[in-house]
Amino acid sequence: MQNQPTKWIVITGCSSGIGRSLVWAMRRQGWGVIATARRLESLIDLPDGEDIVRVALDVLSDESVSLVVQQYQHLRIVGLINNAGYGQVGPLEYITTQELRNQMETNVMGLHRVTNYFLPLIRRNAHPGEGRIVHIASMLGRVSIPLGGAYSASKYAVVSLGEALRMELAPDIKVILVEPGAVRTELRNTATKVWGDLPRRVKGTRYEAILNRYLSFGKEVSQRWARDPDRSAEKIAKAINSIHPPRRVLIGPDAHIVLILKKLIPMSWYEALAQKIYGLKH
Numbered sequence: 075m076q077n078q079p080t081k082w083i084v085i086t087g088c089s090s091g092i093g094r095s096l097v098w099a100m101r102r103q104g105w106g107v108i109a110t111a112r113r114l115e116s117l118i119d120l121p122d123g124e125d126i127v128r129v130a131l132d133v134l135s136d137e138s139v140s141l142v143v144q145q146y147q148h149l150r151i152v153g154l155i156n157n158a159g160y161g162q163v164g165p166l167e168y169i170t171t172q173e174l175r176n177q178m179e180t181n182v183m184g185l186h187r188v189t190n191y192f193l194p195l196i197r198r199n200a201h202p203g204e205g206r207i208v209h210i211a212s213m214l215g216r217v218s219i220p221l222g223g224a225y226s227a228s229k230y231a232v233v234s235l236g237e238a239l240r241m242e243l244a245p246d247i248k249v250i251l252v253e254p255g256a257v258r259t260e261l262r263n264t265a266t267k268v269w270g271d272l273p274r275r276v277k278g279t280r281y282e283a284i285l286n287r288y289l290s291f292g293k294e295v296s297q298r299w300a301r302d303p304d305r306s307a308e309k310i311a312k313a314i315n316s317i318h319p320p321r322r323v324l325i326g327p328d329a330h331i332v333l334i335l336k337k338l339i340p341m342s343w344y345e346a347l348a349q350k351i352y353g354l355k356h
């Protein structure tokens with residue numbers, strides 16, 4: 075790893091998964107990394123170094139984010155990766171409005187909050203064309219699936235925010251949307267924790283079997299299709315480092331296939347296929 079980097083990038087959600095892999099990938103590309111996570115202890119196994127700082131940051135809190143800005147404004151921060159997020163799974167009929175709000179608060183408002191706190195620093199530090207803001211969206215920010223409505227709604231919003239921000243900040247700061255398919259991370263485990271008593275709520279309804287099917291299909295997908303987070307992070311890092319970064323970075327064969335399929339087949343066919351896969355239609 076290089077010493078005393080000349081440019082720094084902030085990454086949210088580095089406790090596991092894509093965020094954690096990005097810490098290594100960005101350092102390998104010569105960046106200094108401000109690795110953040112809600113709980114500082116979840117970063118304890120990251121090594122100390124001239125090119126890394128570890129700090130607690132909760133995307134839900136103005137106080138938490140502004141503290142990090144104050145603490146590290148002396149570093150030449152020219153990049154930000156909005157990675158923190160989780161998936162709220164469940165049929166919309168059985169998801170509470172509060173659960174939907176929480177999903178938006180983290181995946182959308184959190185991303186917007188962090189962006190707005192760090193943008194003035196990036197503007198101040200970056201040469202024209204050097205600044206990078208990366209939103210980790212999802213393939214599910216372009217297509218919806220049953221039981222994934224809340225998560226998809228948040229990622230569609232991330233895509234829209236990213237597209238608008240790109241036009242607003244060009245050409246000085248480049249905005250990159252990352253749209254992964256399935257990646258092997260903690261996302262699926264977290265989803266079954268945050269859904270709380272959802273299995274009880276759907277018990278005895280048509281969704282009881284569908285929720286189980288969703289879980290086993292998700293497991294199958296993650297075993298068959300899911301990408302390695304390190305390889306995903308390498309691809310993202312390469313895009314960030316290129317002089318003319320792509321607007322969108324798709325990750326994984328599933329992301330490519332689903333998006334091509336959605337362009338080629340009528341919406342009614344897509345819906346029937348998704349309903350069949352998730353057991354809503356026989």
Ligand SMILES: NC(=O)c1ccc[n+]([C@@H]2O[C@H](COP(=O)([O-])OP(=O)(O)OC[C@H]3O[C@@H](n4cnc5c(N)ncnc54)[C@H](OP(=O)(O)O)[C@@H]3O)[C@@H](O)[C@H]2O)c1
Nearest residue numbers: 087089090091092112132133158159212256257259260261
């Ligand atoms: N894995 C996939 O298949 C996939 C596909 C498409 C898109 N994505 C997106 O990729 C991003 C990273 O997810 P992942 O797959 O790597 O899952 P992960 O391993 O569960 O990592 C998610 C990270 O987000 C953090 N986070 C959640 N809420 C937060 C908050 N309020 N403040 C700060 N950090 C918070 C988590 O921290 P804690 O440890 O504190 O909870 C964790 O570090 C997410 O935006 C996800 O939507 C993932």
